[in-house]
Amino acid sequence: MGAYINGFYAFSPVSTNDRAGILYVATILSLVFSVLTLLVRWHIQRRTFGLDFWVIVAATVVALGQYAAIFVGLDNYALGKAVSLMTKTDQLSAARSVIASIDLFLISNALTKCSVIFFMKRLFSTDNRTAKLLCNSLLGLVGVWVLASILGLSISCSASTKFALEHRCEGQITRWSVVATFDSLFEIAIFLLSIILVVPLQMTTEIKLSVVFAFSFRLIVAVFAIIHVYYVSEWSSASDPGIASVYSLLWQQIELGYALMAATIPTLRSFIRGYEKAMGWESSYYIRNTASRTANSTYQLSTMHKSRHEEERGEAGGAVFGLQRMETCDREPLRPDRPNYKAQIYGPGLDNVSENVPRRTKSGSSGSSQEPIIRKDVEIQVSSEAAH
Known part of the structure; x- marks a missing residue:
């Protein structure tokens, strides 16, 4: 796989017929940042682990499976290379790795949305039934979306059609456009929900803007989803699907990695400290339940x-x-x-x-x-x- 170029060893040289190195770099960076973000989230919430934390843990675990599927395709099945360099067996196996990565990507991406919604539910719905109802409704819609997306992208599209030069899976552009549209709409809905829940609160405008700004980072996920669909359309119509698949999978890694990181941004204390004080929480939202500190002390x-x-x-x-x-x-x-x-x-x-x-x-x-x-x-x- 590796080669020496001008006296330097290259693990995966990038050439006209081999773009696997690009996908290697994107996948490794997305993996590293995702794990580091989870460690930061653990440090923030280490006193009390709410449901939003365990959901983001599940999202990261599923993402690890997605990264593994990409690495398996790159290492063993010539993923990222031109179709002319693939055998029929390699094409079929690489396509299976891609299908597995896409399904796991959709699940992990949906879990990041659920984690943010669970965090909003804990943050805003203490005595607000409307907030709780809106959050639960959005959670249900996200669950329906991810199941429908997996089925919609899989029906009548077998592994043999992914890298075929002819008779490729029909309707991929339409299917991915629908998936990305709802993906973007959910991110917009999460942002708008944060505004709806913050505006009625009795606190300064500065604090409200700080909280809403923390949730606005999720909007970039919608931008990445649109770019991802564009390169999926390029893959569907490219003369060499082996090379075109690299850029589609590249933006898949970017969107997934950023979605995992953006789910942690609203939990940073720099954004919610003012909100905590305005709500009258003497200590951080995460350490309000510290019963273990008083287990061994009694006062009569x-x-x-x-x-x-x-x-x-x-x-x-x-x-x-x-x-x-x-x-x-x-x-x-x-x-x-x-x-x-x-x-x-x-x-x-x-x-x-x-x-x-x-x-x-x-x-x-x-x-x-x-x-x-x-x-x-x-x-x-x-x-x-x-x-x-």
């Missing part, structure tokens, strides 16, 4: 009784309204969840007052909730004295 709180002054005023005919702290055993001081409120009335002749006094009951506890909730405990004491 004592009972709060009436003061001597209150007791004297109660005996004198006065009345004291207040909150009484009960004995509790929290794992962390000032823990915001499991709030308890108890109102008590002190004083003679106030048997029927409690009926007219509004009571503060136990609010909805977060329990094991994974969503950020803002809580504020307020203690109010109201006292009255009998007129003399």
Whole structure:
């Protein structure tokens, strides 16, 4: 495979009849950047791994299969070379590698979209049913799209037609145009959804623009999808499909690698830090559930009784309204969840007052909730004295 050119060893020399080296470089770079991006995502979300993280992990694993299919075709079946340099067996095997890479590309690309949608769902749909409904609907449409795309590109198109000089698979341009159109529309929909969900929020315009800008990077995936379809059309009509397939697969690697990276960009803290502060999250979105830090610490709180002054005023005919702290055993001081409120009335002749006094009951506890909730405990004491 390799050769010495002007005294330098070239692993895969690029020539008129051999463009495999171009595809090697694109595939290796896409692979490296995808893995590095996943490591960055792991570092960002290492405290709590949400569903959006596991989906992008699945997308990267599927992408590795796509890269492997390309490497197998390049190493063993003369993929990237002119058809004249391929045997019939090589053409058939290379075509199978290409079909496998295309199917895995579609699945991985769809999973990157799902990862972004799951992230948006966690970010915006805490108490917003509309946001949750829109995200779930978009997830369902993406799932239908990827299944329909795989079937649409495979029906009546066997491996023997991929590199055939005659009687190639018909309708490939139309099929890929439909696939790329929906691919681009989904990216636009994700961007528009971020605008729809951010605009109603009570925060500064600067923070809103920062959040929307983070999701705007996905729009470049739509651009790559259009370029990819253009080179698919060149492949379908080229006199040498072996060489023309290189550029189609090249843009496939570019689109997939960028889609994996763009799925991580909105999770960077530089984009969502202002959003977190505006929503009242004291720490990062990813580390709000740190129960492991309090597993080994216990703080005992004592009972709060009436003061001597209150007791004297109660005996004198006065009345004291207040909150009484009960004995509790929290794992962390000032823990915001499991709030308890108890109102008590002190004083003679106030048997029927409690009926007219509004009571503060136990609010909805977060329990094991994974969503950020803002809580504020307020203690109010109201006292009255009998007129003399």
